Amino acid sequence: RQITTVLGNAWHLLNPALSILVYYVIFGIVLETDRGVDNFFLFLTIGLFTFRFTNLATVQGAKSIVGNRGLMRVVWFPRVMLPTASTLTETLASIPVYAVIVVVALVSGEPVTWRWLVVPVVFLTQTLFNAGAAMTAARMTTHFRDTLQFLPFIFRLLRYGSGVFFSVDAYVTNSDFALVFLLNPVYDFLTLTRWCFIDTAVDPIVLYSTAAWTVIALVGGFLWFRAAEERYDGD
Numbered sequence: 204r205q206i207t208t209v210l211g212n213a214w215h216l217l218n219p220a221l222s223i224l225v226y227y228v229i230f231g232i233v234l235e236t237d238r239g240v241d242n243f244f245l246f247l248t249i250g251l252f253t254f255r256f257t258n259l260a261t262v263q264g265a266k267s268i269v270g271n272r273g274l275m276r277v278v279w280f281p282r283v284m285l286p287t288a289s290t291l292t293e294t295l296a297s298i299p300v301y302a303v304i305v306v307v308a309l310v311s312g313e314p315v316t317w318r319w320l321v322v323p324v325v326f327l328t329q330t331l332f333n334a335g336a337a338m339t340a341a342r343m344t345t346h347f348r349d350t351l352q353f354l355p356f357i358f359r360l361l362r363y364g365s366g367v368f369f370s371v372d373a374y375v376t377n378s379d380f381a382l383v384f385l386l387n388p389v390y391d392f393l394t395l396t397r398w399c400f401i402d403t404a405v406d407p408i409v410l411y412s413t414a415a416w417t418v419i420a421l422v423g424g425f426l427w428f429r430a431a432e433e434r435y436d437g438d
Contacts, residue, residue, distance in 0.1 A: 230368045239373030250367035263289040264337020265344045286337040335420030338428040365389040388416035
Protein backbone atom coordinates (compact mmCIF):
# COMPACT_ATOMS: atom_id res chain seq x y z
CA ARG A 204 0.00 0.00 0.00
CA GLN A 205 1.48 3.29 -1.11
CA ILE A 206 1.81 5.91 1.59
CA THR A 207 1.35 9.50 0.51
CA THR A 208 1.60 12.77 2.36
CA VAL A 209 -1.39 15.06 2.71
CA LEU A 210 0.32 18.08 1.18
CA GLY A 211 2.51 16.24 -1.33
CA ASN A 212 4.68 18.49 -3.49
CA ALA A 213 3.55 21.54 -1.52
CA TRP A 214 6.30 20.66 0.96
CA HIS A 215 8.85 21.91 -1.58
CA LEU A 216 7.59 25.39 -0.71
CA LEU A 217 6.32 24.79 2.82
CA ASN A 218 9.62 23.42 4.08
CA PRO A 219 11.69 26.54 3.29
CA ALA A 220 8.77 28.80 4.24
CA LEU A 221 8.51 27.23 7.69
CA SER A 222 12.29 27.49 8.04
CA ILE A 223 12.03 31.22 7.40
CA LEU A 224 9.45 31.62 10.16
CA VAL A 225 11.62 29.68 12.61
CA TYR A 226 14.77 31.64 11.77
CA TYR A 227 12.85 34.92 11.86
CA VAL A 228 11.66 34.21 15.40
CA ILE A 229 15.15 33.16 16.54
CA PHE A 230 17.28 35.78 14.78
CA GLY A 231 14.83 38.60 14.18
CA ILE A 232 12.87 38.58 17.44
CA VAL A 233 14.90 36.71 20.05
CA LEU A 234 18.48 37.57 19.06
CA GLU A 235 17.55 40.82 17.27
CA THR A 236 20.10 40.49 14.47
CA ASP A 237 18.03 42.81 12.29
CA ARG A 238 20.35 45.75 13.00
CA GLY A 239 20.84 47.85 9.89
CA VAL A 240 18.01 46.16 7.97
CA ASP A 241 14.58 47.76 7.55
CA ASN A 242 12.81 44.80 5.93
CA PHE A 243 14.42 41.96 7.86
CA PHE A 244 11.82 39.34 6.92
CA LEU A 245 12.50 39.84 3.20
CA PHE A 246 16.23 40.13 3.91
CA LEU A 247 16.11 36.74 5.68
CA THR A 248 13.92 35.15 3.01
CA ILE A 249 16.35 36.09 0.25
CA GLY A 250 19.31 34.90 2.30
CA LEU A 251 17.83 31.49 3.09
CA PHE A 252 16.47 30.80 -0.40
CA THR A 253 19.57 31.96 -2.24
CA PHE A 254 21.82 29.96 0.08
CA ARG A 255 19.54 26.93 -0.26
CA PHE A 256 19.85 27.05 -4.05
CA THR A 257 23.63 26.58 -4.03
CA ASN A 258 23.52 24.18 -1.08
CA LEU A 259 21.09 21.73 -2.70
CA ALA A 260 22.66 21.96 -6.16
CA THR A 261 26.11 21.13 -4.79
CA VAL A 262 24.92 18.27 -2.56
CA GLN A 263 22.83 16.70 -5.33
CA GLY A 264 25.74 17.10 -7.71
CA ALA A 265 27.96 15.26 -5.24
CA LYS A 266 25.55 12.30 -5.39
CA SER A 267 25.08 12.34 -9.15
CA ILE A 268 27.91 9.94 -10.07
CA VAL A 269 27.92 7.54 -7.14
CA GLY A 270 24.14 7.35 -7.24
CA ASN A 271 24.01 6.31 -10.91
CA ARG A 272 26.57 3.50 -11.06
CA GLY A 273 24.04 1.04 -12.44
CA LEU A 274 23.04 3.36 -15.28
CA MET A 275 26.65 4.02 -16.23
CA ARG A 276 27.35 0.26 -16.47
CA VAL A 277 24.73 -0.29 -19.18
CA VAL A 278 24.59 3.01 -21.09
CA TRP A 279 27.42 5.18 -22.35
CA PHE A 280 26.95 8.92 -22.28
CA PRO A 281 29.10 11.89 -21.28
CA ARG A 282 29.30 11.60 -17.51
CA VAL A 283 29.21 15.37 -17.16
CA MET A 284 25.52 15.12 -18.01
CA LEU A 285 24.82 13.73 -14.53
CA PRO A 286 25.94 16.71 -12.39
CA THR A 287 24.59 19.03 -15.10
CA ALA A 288 21.18 17.32 -14.94
CA SER A 289 21.12 17.49 -11.14
CA THR A 290 21.90 21.21 -11.30
CA LEU A 291 19.14 21.76 -13.85
CA THR A 292 16.71 19.86 -11.63
CA GLU A 293 17.49 22.04 -8.64
CA THR A 294 17.31 25.15 -10.81
CA LEU A 295 13.80 24.30 -12.00
CA ALA A 296 12.76 23.43 -8.45
CA SER A 297 14.05 26.81 -7.23
CA ILE A 298 11.97 28.89 -9.64
CA PRO A 299 8.75 28.59 -7.54
CA VAL A 300 10.84 29.29 -4.44
CA TYR A 301 12.11 32.53 -5.96
CA ALA A 302 8.51 33.38 -6.80
CA VAL A 303 7.91 33.32 -3.04
CA ILE A 304 10.58 36.02 -2.69
CA VAL A 305 8.63 38.19 -5.12
CA VAL A 306 5.43 37.64 -3.14
CA VAL A 307 7.14 38.46 0.16
CA ALA A 308 8.63 41.61 -1.39
CA LEU A 309 5.24 42.78 -2.63
CA VAL A 310 3.39 41.93 0.59
CA SER A 311 6.04 43.63 2.72
CA GLY A 312 5.68 46.84 0.73
CA GLU A 313 8.86 46.88 -1.36
CA PRO A 314 8.36 48.97 -4.53
CA VAL A 315 8.76 47.34 -7.93
CA THR A 316 11.84 48.87 -9.56
CA TRP A 317 14.06 48.29 -12.59
CA ARG A 318 16.41 46.29 -10.35
CA TRP A 319 13.92 43.43 -10.39
CA LEU A 320 14.87 42.91 -14.03
CA VAL A 321 18.37 42.00 -12.89
CA VAL A 322 17.11 39.03 -10.83
CA PRO A 323 17.14 36.58 -13.80
CA VAL A 324 20.72 37.60 -14.58
CA VAL A 325 21.85 36.94 -11.01
CA PHE A 326 19.86 33.70 -10.95
CA LEU A 327 21.45 32.49 -14.20
CA THR A 328 24.93 33.44 -12.97
CA GLN A 329 24.36 31.52 -9.75
CA THR A 330 23.12 28.55 -11.78
CA LEU A 331 26.39 28.50 -13.73
CA PHE A 332 28.35 28.69 -10.49
CA ASN A 333 26.24 25.86 -9.04
CA ALA A 334 26.94 23.70 -12.09
CA GLY A 335 30.67 24.10 -11.55
CA ALA A 336 30.33 23.38 -7.85
CA ALA A 337 28.25 20.28 -8.65
CA MET A 338 30.89 18.95 -11.06
CA THR A 339 33.64 19.53 -8.52
CA ALA A 340 31.66 17.84 -5.75
CA ALA A 341 30.75 14.94 -8.06
CA ARG A 342 34.38 14.10 -8.77
CA MET A 343 35.43 14.59 -5.16
CA THR A 344 32.76 12.11 -4.05
CA THR A 345 33.99 9.45 -6.46
CA HIS A 346 37.45 9.67 -4.88
CA PHE A 347 36.41 10.35 -1.30
CA ARG A 348 32.98 9.07 -0.31
CA ASP A 349 33.35 11.01 2.95
CA THR A 350 32.71 14.15 0.90
CA LEU A 351 28.99 13.52 1.38
CA GLN A 352 29.56 13.58 5.14
CA PHE A 353 31.68 16.73 5.07
CA LEU A 354 29.48 18.83 2.79
CA PRO A 355 26.71 19.44 5.38
CA PHE A 356 29.30 20.79 7.82
CA ILE A 357 30.86 22.99 5.14
CA PHE A 358 27.51 24.48 4.23
CA ARG A 359 26.57 24.87 7.86
CA LEU A 360 29.69 26.99 8.25
CA LEU A 361 28.83 28.92 5.10
CA ARG A 362 25.30 29.52 6.38
CA TYR A 363 26.69 31.47 9.32
CA GLY A 364 29.66 32.89 7.43
CA SER A 365 27.79 34.36 4.47
CA GLY A 366 25.50 36.87 6.13
CA VAL A 367 22.35 34.78 5.76
CA PHE A 368 21.00 35.84 9.17
CA PHE A 369 22.53 39.29 9.62
CA SER A 370 23.82 42.33 7.79
CA VAL A 371 27.58 42.06 7.38
CA ASP A 372 27.87 45.84 6.99
CA ALA A 373 26.18 46.34 10.38
CA TYR A 374 28.15 43.77 12.35
CA VAL A 375 31.55 43.31 10.70
CA THR A 376 33.73 46.37 11.23
CA ASN A 377 37.18 44.80 10.79
CA SER A 378 38.28 45.45 7.20
CA ASP A 379 40.13 42.12 6.92
CA PHE A 380 37.09 40.14 8.05
CA ALA A 381 34.88 42.21 5.75
CA LEU A 382 37.12 41.33 2.80
CA VAL A 383 36.71 37.63 3.59
CA PHE A 384 32.94 38.06 3.25
CA LEU A 385 33.30 40.05 0.02
CA LEU A 386 35.36 37.25 -1.53
CA ASN A 387 32.88 34.58 -0.45
CA PRO A 388 30.83 33.57 -3.55
CA VAL A 389 27.77 32.60 -1.48
CA TYR A 390 27.79 36.01 0.21
CA ASP A 391 28.17 37.64 -3.21
CA PHE A 392 25.04 36.00 -4.61
CA LEU A 393 23.08 36.82 -1.46
CA THR A 394 24.16 40.45 -1.67
CA LEU A 395 23.32 40.84 -5.35
CA THR A 396 19.90 39.23 -4.96
CA ARG A 397 19.14 41.44 -1.97
CA TRP A 398 20.22 44.49 -3.96
CA CYS A 399 17.66 43.59 -6.62
CA PHE A 400 14.79 43.62 -4.13
CA ILE A 401 15.88 45.83 -1.22
CA ASP A 402 18.50 48.13 -2.77
CA THR A 403 21.16 47.22 -0.21
CA ALA A 404 24.67 48.55 -0.75
CA VAL A 405 26.93 46.55 -3.09
CA ASP A 406 30.69 46.91 -2.94
CA PRO A 407 32.28 46.77 -6.43
CA ILE A 408 34.43 43.90 -5.16
CA VAL A 409 31.26 41.81 -4.98
CA LEU A 410 30.77 42.15 -8.74
CA TYR A 411 34.36 41.22 -9.52
CA SER A 412 34.29 38.33 -7.05
CA THR A 413 31.02 36.99 -8.47
CA ALA A 414 32.32 37.05 -12.04
CA ALA A 415 35.64 35.46 -11.06
CA TRP A 416 34.09 32.71 -8.94
CA THR A 417 31.54 31.86 -11.62
CA VAL A 418 34.20 31.45 -14.30
CA ILE A 419 36.54 29.55 -11.98
CA ALA A 420 33.80 27.21 -10.75
CA LEU A 421 32.27 26.51 -14.16
CA VAL A 422 35.41 26.21 -16.30
CA GLY A 423 37.62 24.76 -13.59
CA GLY A 424 34.94 22.35 -12.39
CA PHE A 425 34.22 21.15 -15.93
CA LEU A 426 37.88 20.60 -16.82
CA TRP A 427 38.64 18.89 -13.51
CA PHE A 428 35.61 16.64 -13.85
CA ARG A 429 36.38 15.68 -17.45
CA ALA A 430 40.00 14.91 -16.59
CA ALA A 431 38.85 11.81 -14.68
CA GLU A 432 35.83 10.87 -16.80
CA GLU A 433 37.25 7.44 -17.68
CA ARG A 434 37.14 6.54 -13.99
CA TYR A 435 33.38 7.04 -13.67
CA ASP A 436 32.60 3.54 -14.96
CA GLY A 437 31.14 2.07 -11.80
CA ASP A 438 34.16 0.02 -10.83
